[in-house]
Amino acid sequence: xxENTPKLFIPGPTEVDDRVRIAMxxxxxxxxxxxxxxxxxxxxxKMQKLFNTDHYVFVFTSSGSAVMEGTIRNLAEKDVLxxxxxxxxxxxYEMSLANEKNAxxxxxxxxxxxxxxxxxxxxxxKKYELLAQIHNETSTGVKNPTDEIAKxxxxxDTLIAIxxxxxxxxxxxxxxxxxxxxxxxxxALALPPGLAVAIVSEEAMEKSKKTRNKGYYFDFxxxxxxxxxxxxxxxxxxxxxxxxxxxxxxxxxxxxMQARYERHLxxxxxxxxxxxxxxxxxxxxxxxxxxxxxxxxxxxGISIKELNEELVRRGLRISNGYGELKEKTFRIAHMGQLxxxxxxxxxDTIDEILEAKGVY
Amino acid sequence: xxENTPKLFIPGPTEVDDRVRIAMxxxxxxxxxxxxxxxxxxxxxKMQKLFNTDHYVFVFTSSGSAVMEGTIRNLAEKDVLxxxxxxxxxxxYEMSLANEKNAxxxxxxxxxxxxxxxxxxxxxxKKYELLAQIHNETSTGVKNPTDEIAKxxxxxDTLIAIxxxxxxxxxxxxxxxxxxxxxxxxxALALPPGLAVAIVSEEAMEKSKKTRNKGYYFDFxxxxxxxxxxxxxxxxxxxxxxxxxxxxxxxxxxxxMQARYERHLxxxxxxxxxxxxxxxxxxxxxxxxxxxxxxxxxxxGISIKELNEELVRRGLRISNGYGELKEKTFRIAHMGQLxxxxxxxxxDTIDEILEAKGVY
Numbered sequence: 156x157x158e159n160t161p162k163l164f165i166p167g168p169t170e171v172d173d174r175v176r177i178a179m180x181x182x183x184x185x186x187x188x189x190x191x192x193x194x195x196x197x198x199x200x201k202m203q204k205l206f207n208t209d210h211y212v213f214v215f216t217s218s219g220s221a222v223m224e225g226t227i228r229n230l231a232e233k234d235v236l237x238x239x240x241x242x243x244x245x246x247x248y249e250m251s252l253a254n255e256k257n258a259x260x261x262x263x264x265x266x267x268x269x270x271x272x273x274x275x276x277x278x279x280x281k282k283y284e285l286l287a288q289i290h291n292e293t294s295t296g297v298k299n300p301t302d303e304i305a306k307x308x309x310x311x312d313t314l315i316a317i318x319x320x321x322x323x324x325x326x327x328x329x330x331x332x333x334x335x336x337x338x339x340x341x342x343a344l345a346l347p348p349g350l351a352v353a354i355v356s357e358e359a360m361e362k363s364k365k366t367r368n369k370g371y372y373f374d375f376x377x378x379x380x381x382x383x384x385x386x387x388x389x390x391x392x393x394x395x396x397x398x399x400x401x402x403x404x405x406x407x408x409x410x411x412m413q414a415r416y417e418r419h420l421x422x423x424x425x426x427x428x429x430x431x432x433x434x435x436x437x438x439x440x441x442x443x444x445x446x447x448x449x450x451x452x453x454x455x456g457i458s459i460k461e462l463n464e465e466l467v468r469r470g471l472r473i474s475n476g477y478g479e480l481k482e483k484t485f486r487i488a489h490m491g492q493l494x495x496x497x498x499x500x501x502x503d504t505i506d507e508i509l510e511a512k513g514v515y
Numbered sequence: 516x517x518e519n520t521p522k523l524f525i526p527g528p529t530e531v532d533d534r535v536r537i538a539m540x541x542x543x544x545x546x547x548x549x550x551x552x553x554x555x556x557x558x559x560x561k562m563q564k565l566f567n568t569d570h571y572v573f574v575f576t577s578s579g580s581a582v583m584e585g586t587i588r589n590l591a592e593k594d595v596l597x598x599x600x601x602x603x604x605x606x607x608y609e610m611s612l613a614n615e616k617n618a619x620x621x622x623x624x625x626x627x628x629x630x631x632x633x634x635x636x637x638x639x640x641k642k643y644e645l646l647a648q649i650h651n652e653t654s655t656g657v658k659n660p661t662d663e664i665a666k667x668x669x670x671x672d673t674l675i676a677i678x679x680x681x682x683x684x685x686x687x688x689x690x691x692x693x694x695x696x697x698x699x700x701x702x703a704l705a706l707p708p709g710l711a712v713a714i715v716s717e718e719a720m721e722k723s724k725k726t727r728n729k730g731y732y733f734d735f736x737x738x739x740x741x742x743x744x745x746x747x748x749x750x751x752x753x754x755x756x757x758x759x760x761x762x763x764x765x766x767x768x769x770x771x772m773q774a775r776y777e778r779h780l781x782x783x784x785x786x787x788x789x790x791x792x793x794x795x796x797x798x799x800x801x802x803x804x805x806x807x808x809x810x811x812x813x814x815x816g817i818s819i820k821e822l823n824e825e826l827v828r829r830g831l832r833i834s835n836g837y838g839e840l841k842e843k844t845f846r847i848a849h850m851g852q853l854x855x856x857x858x859x860x861x862x863d864t865i866d867e868i869l870e871a872k873g874v875y
Contacts, residue, residue, distance in 0.1 A: 180539055253728075347753065348754050349752075391699065
């Protein structure tokens, strides 16, 4: 048995409903059976219903990063523009380089959002096949104005893929405005890690059909072909995680995406109010704060590592700042299945620890 | 709850021990914790012990196919030779093409094995960076003489990767003779699908360091760098499947690889004897029969589809022939956690069905 499993207030993996975890323990079925057709076909249908879309839905057995990389290979032979504002969106740019694309970077500084005019400027100078744009930057807690950015991309005949790895299923996103919407299972979708999702437009599919050197495993066209044949995958999918996803989608549909979004807004509000009340500061630029994760400036210079150790002893875990932001910031994820009550309990516990240390 | 979960005698997914399935239902831990370091570090150590190797072990969240593709990108910028003899090894060749490699194909016909001299001939004509060689062809039930083939590859200064997707953990393979040994979780390793393994030599690692355009997610160097730092993954791994793998490796170490191999030989012997006794024929060339899966020629021209439906009603599932071999052959997998008793029960049940139909 795994020991030490605190409640997770980290931006992935997040808390998983008991019913979802237990679903994984079921016996494994063959991936070329009618049971699999029903399972995967049902998952795709539920995803389309939940996100109110007719776009294609593909569920990959991989992390979200892998689908971010795969999306680049599907949609760009050469020229990719990256709209980035933190560690994970910068990594996406590095993925383009690792695949020898001519990648350009529009960089908003740490804590800042990518603005539509920054993208417009870059697109005036050069024609791109694809804009790879961060939606919710997990390292800085910044939400980018992707709706406006998508408009600019499309005006420039450029496809737009957005990284909603840590926001889809928590924040309200109109997936129909984008060509590819990418998400990981273990964030706001509140599944265990091991799956990633791509929601793909007809235009993206047309482009993928013409793209050379796009590889095999993440090829959207190959995924669609097999799905249209039998509502199955070209290769063996992770059966237990599909069991989990099916149950979790039922849970999400029962709550409804609007109620889910409002719950996330409420949790964010509680965290924001606490930040102000205790004299911390929001790291994200005003007006661009993530709905699912708050990055908080460590204004008191406390040891985040020690704070987290204290929290873990009490059965709770938050995140230190990511990379260069370690100890300078800390992160509280308020996403997935967490509730306002969970968040209030966490914040009270942090207060208890910091008050005992005489921080405030 | 998933319904209709017959015992699986198909060449993946295979039967999973209850303890392994139940391990997946545990609470999820963060992937940047010391618990993860212990978990993944322990898995790598157990893999090295089980397969008696100091080679690097990487566990990817993906299907085996994805790591087959990734291996090509790690180890060849241009010239790849494929030793193939069935649907899955041909697919590996197609993966090279999908990644714009100059791929050549040494093709042994359906049911035949790739012979060392065929590889030697091809290597005389051209210098290759990588030989991508099938070990156990899941479609035809053919085991290829990869030890001899590896010798030829190395004499020609060519790296060799072998596809043991459906044999590692069942057949006895000296992984130290190869540069990359690739396996899927859901075959002879008897895990649920969702993970894939690469066992990688120092020489392969050196080559990967120099290879351009190898991508991000499957980059061996990036995997090693993160592992050496913290015994973790560069991106979020599938935590529940790592729980499962840890438990399954304990089960395999307890049995021991030699005993496991002998159990697989015994199961194969039972199937082979039955094939002869009942007037069926082995599809694989004599002397090259797979240790983990037997492909059987449908000499009576029975409906394999109907036979399987009858079996499923009795709680058992075998495989139809793959692709072009559908209905012309059928496949009985004898791998993973199955026992001689399971196999005898299956064969008796097939006899009961076919005798009732008056087939024999």
